[in-house]
Amino acid sequence: xxxxxxxxxxxxxxxxxxxxxxxxxxxxxxxxxxxxxxxxxxxxxxxxxxxxxxxxxxxxxxxxxxxxxxxxxxxxxxxxxxxxxxxxxxxxxxxxxxxxxxxxxxxxxxxxxxxxxxxxxxxxxxxxxxxxxxxxxxxxxxxxxxxxxxxxxxxxxxxxxxxxxxxxxxxxxxxxxxxxxxxxxxxxxxxxxxxxxxxxxxxxxxxxxxxxxxxxxxxxxxxxxxxxxxxxxxxxxxxxxxxxxxxxxxxxxxxxxxxxxxxxxxxxxxxxxxxxxxxxxxxxxxxxxxxxxxxxxxxxxxxxxxxxxxxxxxxxxxxxxxxxxxxxxxxxxxxxxxxxxxxxxxxxxxxxxxxxxxxxxxxxxxxxxxxxxxxxxxxxxxxxxxxxxxxxxxxxxxxxxxxxxxxxxxxxxxxxxxxxxxxxxxxxxxxxxxxxxxxxxxxxxxxxxxxxxxxxxxxxxxxxxxxxxxxxxxxxxxxxxxxxxxxxxxxxxxxxxxxxxxxxxx
Amino acid sequence: xxxxxxxxxxxxxxxxxxxxxxxxxxxxxxxxxxxxxxxxxxxxxxxxxxxxxxxxxxxxxxxxxxxxxxxxxxxxxxxxxxxxxxxxxxxxxxxxxxxxxxxxxxxxxxxxxxxxxxxxxxxxxxxxxxxxxxxxxxxxxxxxxxxxxxxxxxxxxxxxxxxxxxxxxxxxxxxxxxxxxxxxxxxxxxxxxxxxxxxxxxxxxxxxxxxxxxxxxxxxxxxxxxxxxxxxxxxxxxxxxxxxxxxxxxxxxxxxxxxxxxxxxxxxxxxxxxxxxxxxxxxxxxxxxxxxxxxxxxxxxxxxxxxxxxxxxxxxxxxxxxxxxxxxxxxxxxxxxx
Numbered sequence: 001x002x003x004x005x006x007x008x009x010x011x012x013x014x015x016x017x018x019x020x021x022x023x024x025x026x027x028x029x030x031x032x033x034x035x036x037x038x039x040x041x042x043x044x045x046x047x048x049x050x051x052x053x054x055x056x057x058x059x060x061x062x063x064x065x066x067x068x069x070x071x072x073x074x075x076x077x078x079x080x081x082x083x084x085x086x087x088x089x090x091x092x093x094x095x096x097x098x099x100x101x102x103x104x105x106x107x108x109x110x111x112x113x114x115x116x117x118x119x120x121x122x123x124x125x126x127x128x129x130x131x132x133x134x135x136x137x138x139x140x141x142x143x144x145x146x147x148x149x150x151x152x153x154x155x156x157x158x159x160x161x162x163x164x165x166x167x168x169x170x171x172x173x174x175x176x177x178x179x180x181x182x183x184x185x186x187x188x189x190x191x192x193x194x195x196x197x198x199x200x201x202x203x204x205x206x207x208x209x210x211x212x213x214x215x216x217x218x219x220x221x222x223x224x225x226x227x228x229x230x231x232x233x234x235x236x237x238x239x240x241x242x243x244x245x246x247x248x249x250x251x252x253x254x255x256x257x258x259x260x261x262x263x264x265x266x267x268x269x270x271x272x273x274x275x276x277x278x279x280x281x282x283x284x285x286x287x288x289x290x291x292x293x294x295x296x297x298x299x300x301x302x303x304x305x306x307x308x309x310x311x312x313x314x315x316x317x318x319x320x321x322x323x324x325x326x327x328x329x330x331x332x333x334x335x336x337x338x339x340x341x342x343x344x345x346x347x348x349x350x351x352x353x354x355x356x357x358x359x360x361x362x363x364x365x366x367x368x369x370x371x372x373x374x375x376x377x378x379x380x381x382x383x384x385x386x387x388x389x390x391x392x393x394x395x396x397x398x399x400x401x402x403x404x405x406x407x408x409x410x411x412x413x414x415x416x417x418x419x420x421x422x423x424x425x426x427x428x429x430x431x432x433x434x435x436x437x438x439x440x441x442x443x444x445x446x447x448x449x450x451x452x453x454x455x456x457x458x459x460x461x462x463x464x465x466x467x468x469x470x471x472x473x474x475x476x477x478x479x480x481x482x483x484x485x486x487x488x489x490x491x492x493x494x495x496x497x498x499x500x501x502x503x504x505x506x
Numbered sequence: 507x508x509x510x511x512x513x514x515x516x517x518x519x520x521x522x523x524x525x526x527x528x529x530x531x532x533x534x535x536x537x538x539x540x541x542x543x544x545x546x547x548x549x550x551x552x553x554x555x556x557x558x559x560x561x562x563x564x565x566x567x568x569x570x571x572x573x574x575x576x577x578x579x580x581x582x583x584x585x586x587x588x589x590x591x592x593x594x595x596x597x598x599x600x601x602x603x604x605x606x607x608x609x610x611x612x613x614x615x616x617x618x619x620x621x622x623x624x625x626x627x628x629x630x631x632x633x634x635x636x637x638x639x640x641x642x643x644x645x646x647x648x649x650x651x652x653x654x655x656x657x658x659x660x661x662x663x664x665x666x667x668x669x670x671x672x673x674x675x676x677x678x679x680x681x682x683x684x685x686x687x688x689x690x691x692x693x694x695x696x697x698x699x700x701x702x703x704x705x706x707x708x709x710x711x712x713x714x715x716x717x718x719x720x721x722x723x724x725x726x727x728x729x730x731x732x733x734x735x736x737x738x739x740x741x742x743x744x745x746x747x748x749x750x751x752x753x754x755x756x757x758x759x760x761x762x763x764x765x766x767x768x769x770x771x772x773x774x775x776x777x778x779x780x781x782x783x784x785x786x787x788x789x790x791x792x793x794x795x796x797x798x799x800x801x802x803x804x805x806x807x808x809x810x811x812x813x814x815x816x817x818x819x820x821x822x823x824x825x826x827x828x829x830x831x832x833x834x835x836x837x838x839x840x841x842x843x844x
Contacts, residue, residue, distance in 0.1 A: 356695070
């Protein structure tokens with residue numbers, strides 16, 4: 001490793017700005033990383049963490065500002081330059097060719113050759129050395145798809161080390177790991193730090209940040225909110241900086257008494273996790289959160305409740321009547337609506353207008369004789385939703401893809417509110433939208449609950465769960481592992497339930 | 507709307523150019539009648555495939571359906587002595603069954619439309635040849651009344667020399683019904699929606715499978731209608747060759763007329779005009795004395811040029827929009843100076 005300059009940090013970002021159509025993702029952001037340091041970068045969804053990391057990894061280029069490496073300005077204009085500068089990004093979604101072996105993945109794209117053919121012996125020998133560094137005890141000849149997610153992540157880290165990375169960027173590495181796997185990852189991180197590797201660690205889990213980080217940089221709305229040194233890292237300080245205002249105000253809740261039971265789920269078996277049966281109920285005017293790790297089966301549960309997937313067994317009652325939902329149309333008729341996880345893939349038809357998107361689910365209900373569209377009704381619904389949800393759009397005829405993420409999400413909500421559902425299912429309702437829109441969506445959830453809608457939402461953001469839910473259901477590996485009322489919800493308890501199965505076994 | 511203007515402009519350009527270069531032969535009433543008739547026959551099958559293309563699918567079997575229906579109809583009438591209405595109903599039901607089969611295979615078994623209809627192309631052609639023993643079929647001198655549907659002409663009040671082919675009336679009716687269906691009914695909107703994003707359509711409570719099946723049924727039934735009309739029009743149907751390549755003409759016209767093979771886009775009128783452009787091109791190749799061996803090359807080049815022009819216009823428009831947005835952003839965000 002090169003000896004760093006006397007005073008210059010290993011990596012420094014100065015006044016970096018990055019714009020995307022419709023948003024300023026980063027606004028004059030600064031960041032410093034010292035040698036052998038674990039720097040946590042935290043912030044809510046849409047705060048600009050991922051964009052900043054993409055700039056460092058050469059995936060995006062900044063519109064303004066400088067990146068300095070050991071005090072010298074560098075131009076990171078491609079992933080290749082980032083790698084040769086020793087910066088390696090480990091994405092939240094793993095980027096492995098899972099049909100190939102561990103060794104082949106580690107050397108993908110830069111295979112050492114002998115006589116023009118891949119030198120497999122050498123690859124496997126060198127891969128083994130890198131695997132040892134991360135403490136992964138598998139043969140380099142193992143096919144990646146046979147490894148657990150946690151181990152695949154170790155392969156990613158080994159791959160990064162094989163490029164002589166001095167700076168490792170980890171984007172939410174624990175979002176789909178069990179507690180044990182996460183612990184193993186933390187050990188590797190500490191080990192790497194001891195060997196002088198610097199790590200930028202991005203996470204929503206403030207507990208992890210507290211445990212690992214030497215320093216914390218907080219981003220908010222694309223700007224620097226503040227830095228916290230090791231001794232000042234604590235949960236409340238981080239939350240306050242991330243949210244930028246008093247939490248109780250940000251997560252807007254008006255007190256209201258839940259009414260009678262609307263949704264009753266008994267012994268429901270979701271096809272993806274046939275070993276567990278799920279039972280719970282939801283009352284009028286209640287906001288219930290579903291917490292859990294990525295891959296815990298939360299989305300699948302919502303999809304069964306919305307008729308996208310068929311349950312293997314179990315019963316769903318809505319308003320006391322048993323309902324069998326074989327497709328979303330049945331669910332819609334029973335008064336259920338789903339704001340899906342990926343609004344671009346499942347929520348919206350991006351090339352269609354705001355009016356057409358809002359009108360789509362209601363076309364059937366409001367159809368005229370012989371199946372003609374009720375255009376008048378559609379226009380009225382669209383205008384009403386634009387007004388009610390404060391959708392920022394030049395008009396109802398604007399094509400949805402040109403709206404910002406927050407306004408797109410409001411269009412998805414508008415689609416369903418126009419049908420006045422009794423049960424509203426929300427899957428990661430604030431993912432990838434700016435803080436202002438987020439707060440509006442929280443207000444809306446509160447308003448809907450106050451008007452008697454039963455709201456069930458899935459979220460990976462602990463703050464959102466703790467801030468919005470009257471009650472939280474926690475899932476782990478397809479099973480409902482627990483339920484906590486509002487006054488008993490803490491991050492620790494929720495996390496424990498979210499990894500309960502493993503904890504009990506270990 | 508802009509797209510229709512574009513294709514209509516192309517039509518006028520090709521039409522005027524041919525009229526100027528070969529005024530005598532091209533503007534002959536006989537030639538124009540013929541042109542109208544061909545446009546009508548091909549236009550009907552193009553409308554059918556447009557529905558499938560709008561769902562993001564494709565139908566390669568149209569030509570073979572035309573071949574099968576075109577050989578079966580004379581066979582049923584002349585050899586088996588089936589009555590006209592029964593024979594017509596039988597071939598229409600067969601077309602519907604073919605479309606239904608395609609739709610079911612594509613939605614329920616999740617097979618690719620390309621593969622399913624490619625197999626259809628081979629199977630129906632083979633059946634047509636086998637059923638007829640590869641013998642050319644025709645109506646002989648009988649069924650003149652029935653054949654009038656495809657050959658009849660209606661005198662127009664103010665044009666003495668030009669009589670309107672009856673097939674054009676059929677095309678007009680099909681066009682109006684199809685356009686109303688696509689643009690005014692909820693099913694039309696469902697097709698456009700699922701062509702853009704099938705998953706989002708399904709999550710909006712649309713029975714997407716049923717809609718896709720419907721599109722393939724419309725396509726095959728219109729191919730069947732085309733098959734009947736082509737057979738009645740020609741009176742001589744060769745099982746091995748009748749309708750060959752017609753699916754490609756239909757697809758080309760649909761693309762020229764503004765359908766995107768990615769789905770979700772298309773206008774019925776545009777497709778009909780697209781087909782008219784192709785027919786005029788064909789006609790002009792003959793009339794201008796261009797070697798007919800070049801036929802395919804010229805048609806292909808014109809379609810390619812049209813599609814490229816469309817894409818270029820689209821890119822320019824989106825670049826302009828991005829520039830406007832960037833400018834607005836810079837204005838609206840004075841805090842973030844570059």
